Amino acid sequence: xxxxxxxxxxxxxxxxxxxxxxxxxxxxxxxxxxxxxxxxxxxxxxxxxxxxxxxxxxxxxxxxxxxxxxxxxxxxxxxxxxxxxxxxxxxxxxxxxxxxxxxxxxxxxxxxxxxxxxxxxxxxxxxxxxxxxxxxxxxxxxxxxxxxxxxxxxxxxxxxxxxxxxxxxxxxxxxxxxxxxxxxxxxxxxxxxxxxxxxxxxxxxxxxxxxxx
Amino acid sequence: xxxxxxxxxxxxxxxxxxxxxxxxxxxxxxxxxxxxxxxxxxxxxxxxxxxxxxxxxxxxxxxxxxxxxxxxxxxxxxxxxxxxxxxxxxxxxxxxxxxxxxxxxxxxxxxxxxxxxxxxxxxxxxxxxxxxxxxxxxxxxxxxxxxxxxxxxxxxxxxxxxxxxxxxxxxxxxxxxxxxxxxxxxxxxxxxxxxxxxxxxxxxxxxxxxxxx
Amino acid sequence: xxxxxxxxxxxxxxxxxxxxxxxxxxxxxxxxxxxxxxxxxxxxxxxxxxxxxxxxxxxxxxxxxxxxxxxxxxxxxxxxxxxxxxxxxxxxxxxxxxxxxxxxxxxxxxxxxxxxxxxxxxxxxxxxxxxxxxxxxxxxxxxxxxxxxxxxxxxxxxxxxxxxxxxxxxxxxxxxxxxxxxxxxxxxxxxxxxxxxxxxxxxxxxxxxxxxx
Numbered sequence: 295x296x297x298x299x300x301x302x303x304x305x306x307x308x309x310x311x312x313x314x315x316x317x318x319x320x321x322x323x324x325x326x327x328x329x330x331x332x333x334x335x336x337x338x339x340x341x342x343x344x345x346x347x348x349x350x351x352x353x354x355x356x357x358x359x360x361x362x363x364x365x366x367x368x369x370x371x372x373x374x375x376x377x378x379x380x381x382x383x384x385x386x387x388x389x390x391x392x393x394x395x396x397x398x399x400x401x402x403x404x405x406x407x408x409x410x411x412x413x414x415x416x417x418x419x420x421x422x423x424x425x426x427x428x429x430x431x432x433x434x435x436x437x438x439x440x441x442x443x444x445x446x447x448x449x450x451x452x453x454x455x456x457x458x459x460x461x462x463x464x465x466x467x468x469x470x471x472x473x474x475x476x477x478x479x480x481x482x483x484x485x486x487x488x489x490x491x492x493x494x495x496x497x498x499x500x501x502x503x504x505x506x507x
Numbered sequence: 508x509x510x511x512x513x514x515x516x517x518x519x520x521x522x523x524x525x526x527x528x529x530x531x532x533x534x535x536x537x538x539x540x541x542x543x544x545x546x547x548x549x550x551x552x553x554x555x556x557x558x559x560x561x562x563x564x565x566x567x568x569x570x571x572x573x574x575x576x577x578x579x580x581x582x583x584x585x586x587x588x589x590x591x592x593x594x595x596x597x598x599x600x601x602x603x604x605x606x607x608x609x610x611x612x613x614x615x616x617x618x619x620x621x622x623x624x625x626x627x628x629x630x631x632x633x634x635x636x637x638x639x640x641x642x643x644x645x646x647x648x649x650x651x652x653x654x655x656x657x658x659x660x661x662x663x664x665x666x667x668x669x670x671x672x673x674x675x676x677x678x679x680x681x682x683x684x685x686x687x688x689x690x691x692x693x694x695x696x697x698x699x700x701x702x703x704x705x706x707x708x709x710x711x712x713x714x715x716x717x718x719x720x
Numbered sequence: 721x722x723x724x725x726x727x728x729x730x731x732x733x734x735x736x737x738x739x740x741x742x743x744x745x746x747x748x749x750x751x752x753x754x755x756x757x758x759x760x761x762x763x764x765x766x767x768x769x770x771x772x773x774x775x776x777x778x779x780x781x782x783x784x785x786x787x788x789x790x791x792x793x794x795x796x797x798x799x800x801x802x803x804x805x806x807x808x809x810x811x812x813x814x815x816x817x818x819x820x821x822x823x824x825x826x827x828x829x830x831x832x833x834x835x836x837x838x839x840x841x842x843x844x845x846x847x848x849x850x851x852x853x854x855x856x857x858x859x860x861x862x863x864x865x866x867x868x869x870x871x872x873x874x875x876x877x878x879x880x881x882x883x884x885x886x887x888x889x890x891x892x893x894x895x896x897x898x899x900x901x902x903x904x905x906x907x908x909x910x911x912x913x914x915x916x917x918x919x920x921x922x923x924x925x926x927x928x929x930x931x932x933x
Contacts, residue, residue, distance in 0.1 A: 329661075330714065330715070331661060331714075332664050332711070332712035332713060332714050333712050333713045333714070334664070334666070334667060334668055334712050335661050335712075337667075338660055338661060338667055339661070349567070353566055353567070353779055353784070354775070354779070354784060354785050354786060354789055355784060355785055356569075356782075356785060358566070358567060358568060358569030359568055359569060359628075359630060359638075360567060363567055363630075363634050363637055363638060364630065364631070366633055369633075369637065380715060383716050384715050415785075417785060417789075417790065418790070420792055420795075421785065421789050421790050424789055424795065425785075425789060439652060439865060439866075440648070440652075440657070440658055440660075441657065441661070442656075442657045443868075444867065444868045445866055447764055448755075448757060448761050448764060448765070448866060451758050451760070452760070453760070454763075454764055455760055498758070499758035499759050499760050499761075500758065501758050501759070502753060502756070502806060502808075503809050503810070540928060542874075543927065543928070544874060544927075545877055545924070545925035545927050546926045546927070547877070547879070547880060547925050548874050548925075550880075551873055551874060551880055552874070562780070566779055566780070569782075571779070571781060571782030572780050572782060572841075572843060572847065572851075573780060576780055576843075576851060577843065577844070577847050579846055582846075582850065593928060595928075596928050596929050597929070652865060653870070653871055653874060654870065654874065655869075655870045
């Protein structure tokens with residue numbers, strides 16, 4: 295069905311990108327609900343959370359203007375997500391763990407989407423993994439900064455590391471000869487599973503030992 | 508007088524850009540006055556508020572280095588604005604609504620300046636309106652983030668929407684065959700009037716309905 | 721020993737860049753220690769503080785992908801710095817003035833590194849000084865924003881001005897025919913000395929006079 299690996303890779307990239315954008319935009323809407331913003335605040339935070347990671351990645355690759363600006367599907371996904379969460383009413387904040395789960399899924403999708411796009415742009419493995427992580431954490435950072443809270447990447451114990459693990463798994467799978475779509479699904483699953491496990495089991499990363507005065 | 512429409516368009520763009528930079532830089536100075544910063548803090552916030560929106564727009568268009576870096580008039584407008592507000596003394600903060608009015612005027616100028624420059628760069632109508640909005644809200648976001656407050660775009664009821672309305676009016680006027688300078692003035696007027704009306708009449712955007720538990 | 725001035729200039733630039741990255745990354749680790757983050761938080765803040773200034777400069781010059789992404793030495797310097805501060809234990813925060821001294825040294829190195837790279841990219845003197853200042857203050861701004869505090873550039877009395885003075889001294893020395901390496905050391909010394917003197921003597925920049933009501 296997909297005979298051209300180049301084309302397939304590009305298609306996987308765009309589908310992942312729009313999907314990750316939508317999921318992170320939902321997280322932006324949930325933060326807006328918690329902060330009791332008006333309907334425009336929902337849309338602004340959805341756009342920021344959904345598009346910031348991809349825009350930063352495209353800027354760093356030098357792929358300007360970024361896809362999130364020129365391709366209407368990104369903004370549309372964000373507006374739909376923001377208005378959708380708004381329409382749910384205040385019950386949306388009652389889903390206590392909803393934000394964290396949505397954020398974990400978006401983290402996985404964007405980690406692989408960022409890595410795939412960077413590889414396509416001709417960057418090396420390490421740089422592509424780095425840009426995948428940046429794509430994955432960028433939206434959440436901007437969302438949290440705008441709403442006046444310390445970004446989740448600094449508050450959570452296993453966050454950027456989960457994104458890096460999924461991006462690494464993707465690159466490894468490609469080197470082992472797996473098709474792009476399988477490597478992408480696998481990588482996203484690694485990140486999201488690791489992040490959800492860290493939340494569920496309350497994994498603690500090491501902290502500095504106290505030293506006697 | 509202006510026979511070359513290309514040249515006129517570029518001239519309108521630069522004049523708007525420097526004017527918007529100055530107006531937003533004044534808003535940066537007023538925030539510095541409120542936060543009781545020293546004279547360098549006035550200049551830093553004036554530069555950030557005045558230049559951030561245009562720099563982000565130029566990065567997204569791929570027009571590097573940004574005009575705000577290479578053209579001394581932008582930095583000069585910011586320094587003059589910052590030092591000017593500083594020289595006014597603490598009475599500058601007593602002008603209670605001053606910041607909001609200045610901010611509304613800057614919003615209008617930057618919404619059309621960003622849209623004009625994006626159109627000139629060959630972007631489509633929708634993308635140009637989007638970049639116009641980003642140019643308009645970018646300076647205020649950076650100004651507010653640096654000074655440790657939630658950005659006005661999330662606090663105010665009608666803000667990004669006012670910028671979008673003016674950018675849309677500009678594009679519409681051009682499609683209706685109006686000259687660039689008239690379309691620009693009209694678009695800026697739409698944004699600023701809408702924003703000031705929203706402040707004056709305390710228009711409320713819809714908020715999430717409470718749902719029974 | 722160095723016969724090719726072009727090559728020497730590039731070498732001075734990279735060495736300064738990696739050195740400044742390491743020093744600012746240490747400051748990121750110290751902020752993480754103060755905020756009692758986990759080990760990954762140390763690495764994230766070290767990467768942000770160490771790389772943000774240079775990444776922003778490269779984006780503004782149009783040199784994408786930025787060196788901090790494609791050259792593993794930048795990320796390695798940050799990870800080593802972050803883990804190193806982590807390993808020191810909580811005593812690292814007890815060194816009360818440590819953060820400010822480290823920050824002042826990084827400010828000096830990055831002010832000249834940013835100016836040198838901008839001059840190499842063909843920008844004019846004023847634009848290069850501006851980008852040098854932005855490179856120098858960028859890492860600290862991102863570090864402080866992420867950790868939820870008002871950036872040091874707004875809190876400190878002599879900060880951006882110290883960076884500008886060193887960048888100006890560098891450009892002046894080059895115009896006076898000094899070799900690049902000497903101009904770079906001199907410029908960095910001007911910035912760091914000025915900043916440390918401002919801290920030590922508690923120099924106060926002028927503040928707005930109170931006006932009678």
